[in-house]
Amino acid sequence: MAHPRITGVILAGGLGRRMGGVDKGLQELQGRPMTAWVAERLAPQVDELLINANRNAERYAKFGYRVVADRIPDFAGPLAGLHAALSAATHPWVATAPCDSPFLPPDLVSRLASAMHAADAELAVARTHDQPHPVFCLCRREVLPHLTAYLHSGERKFERWYATLKTVQVPFDDVASAFENINTRDELQRFDSQGQDYSQKSGA
Numbered sequence: 001m002a003h004p005r006i007t008g009v010i011l012a013g014g015l016g017r018r019m020g021g022v023d024k025g026l027q028e029l030q031g032r033p034m035t036a037w038v039a040e041r042l043a044p045q046v047d048e049l050l051i052n053a054n055r056n057a058e059r060y061a062k063f064g065y066r067v068v069a070d071r072i073p074d075f076a077g078p079l080a081g082l083h084a085a086l087s088a089a090t091h092p093w094v095a096t097a098p099c100d101s102p103f104l105p106p107d108l109v110s111r112l113a114s115a116m117h118a119a120d121a122e123l124a125v126a127r128t129h130d131q132p133h134p135v136f137c138l139c140r141r142e143v144l145p146h147l148t149a150y151l152h153s154g155e156r157k158f159e160r161w162y163a164t165l166k167t168v169q170v171p172f173d174d175v176a177s178a179f180e181n182i183n184t185r186d187e188l189q190r191f192d193s194q195g196q197d198y199s200q201k202s203g204a
Helices: 034-045 057-061 078-088 108-119 141-152 158-162 173-179 185-193
Strands: 006-011 048-052 066-068 093-098 123-128 131-140 167-171
Touching: 006 034, 006 078, 006 108, 034 048, 034 093, 034 108, 048 078, 057 066, 066 078, 078 093, 078 131, 078 141, 078 158, 093 108, 108 123, 108 131, 108 167, 123 173, 131 141, 131 158
Parallel strands: 006 048, 006 093, 048 066, 123 167
Antiparallel strands: 093 131, 123 131
């Protein structure tokens, strides 16, 4: 199904509070920064890839993709990262994935795009069973003014924002484990010690 070209963004702009305030996207899983794992999966799915980061811009730039910082101050969360990406994107549609989910599905964007196109929606959100995952989304660049107004009003909740748009939730029940994320040092250590070949992990 034909659809517009897509800019992808890895959301790595948070404070990593649950991991002790470290820059989570640069923490290593099996000897590679988590952002490297996400980029390896997301880059082939999009026409352009950005990294949203508010610290260590030079280190993130070494991944070979354009780095964009939040335009909304004070580490305002993933919506601020989406806002930065929408402001910088070259293409009409923008897909997001967080830096702490290195197992994301290799067909994430195509499935979101097909659903968004079919529903003529403004935004598509991944869902596993009854759990939506708003940081895995695809949206139209035209929602930027609406998002800007929402953030300037002081709101930060992703779910509350997309509830005001024409949104389609896209089921990924068949690959639910692909949406596992790594929030704490203990979780990172657990995944790191499992010895799996994560380059082959499909989430199935």
